[in-house]
Amino acid sequence: MSYSISDIIGLIAPLQKKAAESAAEHLDRLTKPPGSLGKLEELAVQLAGITGQVKPSFPQRAIIVMAADHGVCEEGISAFPAEVTPQMVLNFLSGGAAINVFARQASAEVLCVDIGVNAELSHPDLLERKVRMGTANMALGPAMSRAEAEAAVLAGVAVVEEAVNKGTTLFVTGEMGIGNTTASAAIMSVLTGIAPAECVGRGTGIDERKLEHKASVVERAIAVNQPDANDPVDVLSKVGGLEIAGLTGVILGAAAHRCPVVIDGFISSIAALVAQRLCAETASYMVASHHSQEPGHIQVLRELGLSPMLELNMRLGEGTGGALALHLIDGACRIMKEMATFESAGISAGEPAVEEDAK
Known part of the structure; x- marks a missing residue:
């Protein structure tokens, strides 16, 4: 349908x-x-x-890891090269990443989705939902078209619906995409009005000089694209990422099916913020798993009215904090x-x- x-x-x-x-x-x-x-x-x-x-009770739960690349990596905003994204996707699929370890511990399924990786990937367990081969460089123009942003959101909804039809009743948001903290900072700045310098963090571990450069790239992207803060899909298309849009769809889809959705770290929380701006009621379905080390994360959680369950100084993403929070959900149910x-x-x-x- x-x-x-x-x-x-x-x-x-x-x-x-x-x-x-x-x-x-x-x-x-x-x-x-x-x-x-x-x-x-x-x-x-x-x-x-x-x-x-x-x-x-939630015997069947899924961690949805949305993967995509970001054209803004051309601006030198990450400590890791863009080719790490497809390499990590294969690591997820082989079961060797941190999220796989925590998922096994929590008896959760990992659903890895290629929604915009800039490489041709093939694996029997990969969910291929590629909208395009990564975003364009948002510092020069829109990251993607509005139609592509909408398609990515709906791809996330569809992944949830397929899982629900197989018996899944609880979801965790996860992501992979070199450069996605830059896109997340840009979305945060537009939707909250907070200055880019207060939204950017060290991501994969950049130094002070690169951190200042990252903030200037976010400022430039917002100035070039002039995203409309009152139109969350416009913001996604101009300064967002395909995996962020996909996770927005995961959150909307989970809420539509009356399923709790566990929000991981900064990037996942930005997707949650977009979902909440599209439909305020979605926040009622969210469980904030942890407070990450990204400086903007706690401010985004406050915008959402969410209080994190854990404080572990984590900043990995992938859904790792969300997977650990599943044990607390099990405890509450028991x-x-x-x-x-x-x-x-x-x-x-x-x-x-x-x-x-x-x-």
């Missing part, structure tokens, strides 16, 4: 309030002081609201299913909390 982006947005509904309230009530009956499991309790309530199930209530355990419950102004 052929969808438009607006069609997908039309399928995204608010969380199911009754299920969330029932989950909160159940948590307060468990053998612990109310709220004592902190963010895990908030997560359990959110998952109930997303799924409509008070005690959900608490709901396996922990005794005061009544079932025969334990006396504490007195309910009394508000100061109610005394």
Whole structure:
């Protein structure tokens, strides 16, 4: 079936309030002081609201790694050459990358998608959804056409739909693309109004001189292209990346299918920001996995109203932080299913909390 982006947005509904309230009530009956499991309790309530199930579980989950190249690498903004992108895609497919290790630990499937790698790749496990052979150099003109940006978003939606049809009910965002922190910084600057110098980070580990150069490239790209901050697809097409657009589609698709979507690091959070600007309700379906070392990341999470679960000083991408957060999601689900209530355990419950102004 052929969808438009607006069609997908039309399928995204608010969380199911009754299920969330029932989950909160159940948590307060468990053998612990109310709220004592902190963010895990908030997560359990959110998952109930997303799924409509008070005690959900997610036995089948997928980490979607979108891969694409960036023409802006011509400007010398990365510590690694562009050919690393296709090389890393093959590493994902052979199971040798960090995300593969963490995925195996979390019993998650890795779906590697070529949405815009600037090389001809072939592998039986590769999802070939190439929109074009990498973006153009955004410092000189638009990264891609609007039609290409839309096609990349819808490719992400389609990957989710195919996985849902096979039983997947939870998704993690991952990416690979040398130069994608530059595109992400440009999108962030346009959508938030924050100066490029505050949005750029060291990415793959560039030095101070290259960091200043990277900020100037982002400034130039925005000046040349004049993206419309009120039109997220225009921003994607002019200063974005194909994998960022693809992940935007993954997030929209997950929300449309009432599936939680775990957001990884800076690049994934930029895709989340684009999705949220397209449809505010998508933020309700997002779980922020961790706070990365990219300086702009925490500001993007604040824009989304998300609080990260982990603080591990990571900056790898690939979906690695998201994969680690799956263990916390499992913990929240198991608490709901396996922990005794005061009544079932025969334990006396504490007195309910009394508000100061109610005394």
